[in-house]
Amino acid sequence: MATKNQKPILISGGGLASLLLAQSLLRSSIPFTIFERDSSISFRGQGYRLRLSAEGIDAIESVLSPEDFKTFWGMCGKTGGAGFGQIDGPSGELVLPKEKSDEEKASQKATEEGKKGQEEKGPVETLASRDGNVIGISRGDMRRLFMSGCEPFVEWSHRVTGYELTPDGVRAVFEDGSKSVEGSMLVAGEGVSSKVAKQLSGGKLKVYDTGARGIHGQAPTTAFKGLGEGVWRVTDSSDPRGLYSVITNVRPGEMDDPNIQFGWTMVGPPGLVQAPNDNYSVIGKPAADIAKALTAKWHPRVKSLFTEMDENEAAFWKITCSTPSGIPGWTNNPRVTVIGDAAHSMTPAGGIGANTAVRDSAVLGNLLREAGGYQEDITAEYEKEMRVYGSEAVNSSYTFAVTQMGIKIDEETSATL
Structure with missing residues (x-):
């Protein structure tokens, strides 16, 4: 169980993976703070409709309450065939x-x-993911649902550009040089351009x-x-x-x-x-x-x-896309880890990216729930599991894209982000 006066879990980015992790923490009564670069949830368009895999739906269902999942399921489109x-x-x-x-x-x-x-x-x-149907939902609708209940814990217009370790925690560093309150852990979920991911991995996490x-x-x-x-x-x-x-x-x-x-x-x-x-x-x-x-x-x-x-x-x-050879290893930091596109960028082929991101949220959220909050070995345990399914997902996404889009990347390709 979570204990009183815990330092919050700091989450950079307010996308789908970050918000689903926040939902897990909310249900577990583990304090958290989200730092989002946009000024509001409606600041910009939320992009295309997402096709959900069986793994993605299972991950979301494992995090949301039965009532919230019922709402989520009702918002999804179900296409036969x-x-x-x-x-x-x-x-x-x-x-x-x-x-x-x-x-x-x-x-x-x-x-x-x-x-x-x-x-x-x-x-x-x-394509089919549950009950023989193709399941899809608007990215904007899903983000709004995942945001529900988390609004008081979001600090808008805060772009995270790095972190600073303290003797007993970690602080997020913002674009203007200011720093956050001290947290027990920082989770980078701010997408493919994540500065935290690059700092954590020593530049090993690359986006092509x-x-x-x-x-x-x-x-x-x-x-x-x-x-x-x-x-x-x-x-x-x-x-x-x-x-x-x-x-x-x-x-x-x-x-x-x-x-x-x-x-x-x-x-x-x-x-x-x-x-x-x-x-x-x-x-x-x-x-x-x-x-x-x-x-x-x-x-x-x-x-x-x-x-x-x-x-x-x-x-x-x-x-x-991340390199198709797999998610690299880096020296583990018990206080900092990455989820979603910050950990594994993917092409749209196969509809794999968002489904892998919500899986990250479910895995990390479950580890935090079982521990009642921060614990020193959580990031290492999460990253070990994430590298396996994440590397498989990136490779599948890239393999589809080679035939569908005529792309080619390898270790010699210049990273651009």
Whole structure:
């Protein structure tokens, strides 16, 4: 059990992994403080819709109270059918019809072709995660739910740039040089640009720019009527560079409500999706214009996703990844550790990144709960387990991206963040 007058667990960053960890601490009555660089939860757009894996759902369920998980589950979209349908953008014709579940395909291929033949064709991207359905939720909705109850413990407009160890704890160091209250532990969850991760690992934790780029967008559900329920991938047979857009969780029961939006993610190989002046921090119309230009010759069946898009919600993104050889080792610090993208950046291929991040939160939160708060061996135990599943996840994410995006990184590639 947590004891009175404990020093708080300090958490840098207020993203999904950080907030789910905070939920675990909240339920365990372990004090914590979150430092978030933004000025509020609505300061900027929250990006695309997330597809949840079985592991991700299990991790979230293990942290939330039964009542909160029921709320979370009610917010999720459930799409029937487990396989991708693939459509050619210019013609609007089906390239691949809706398929059997990926589990069924994997089993069938393994039986017919043997393990070696299956490996040669690349990994199987499993979509269904619970009850035979594809489960998805808006990143913004999930963040707001995870924030519930944590608001009094968030300090906004605080960008963490490092840490300072004390004789009996640790302090976060902010961009302006000021320092936080003394905490028992600092957990870095501020994403791919984490300064804490670099300080902790002595520069061993690196993030690589794959060169691939993407655009997120949203459109009213009525724009998706030409597709229907399911998970769809749109490819462009006329473009040898391999542009494709993945439209996730086109859900039943909402297709006639123009007040609801579905999201899509466009991803292009290196050199295809380019922001004005190479400035990928710009959002809105500049990103929307690029998406519309790339799909200008597409068939109305799929072109409506772009012509009817909400331009204000469009956003560029650079696709980054940790080295596929695995999460490196570093000298353990009992007072400091990392979670989420700060520990393992991933490409969007396979939808693995966020699911691995919430798994971090569940593992670390459970260790803290069992110990009743800080304990000297917790970070070492957590990192040992995280390196195993985290390295597997990064490798899977990278392997998917090699075939889908034409990227290539290795130990000789220059880290960019």
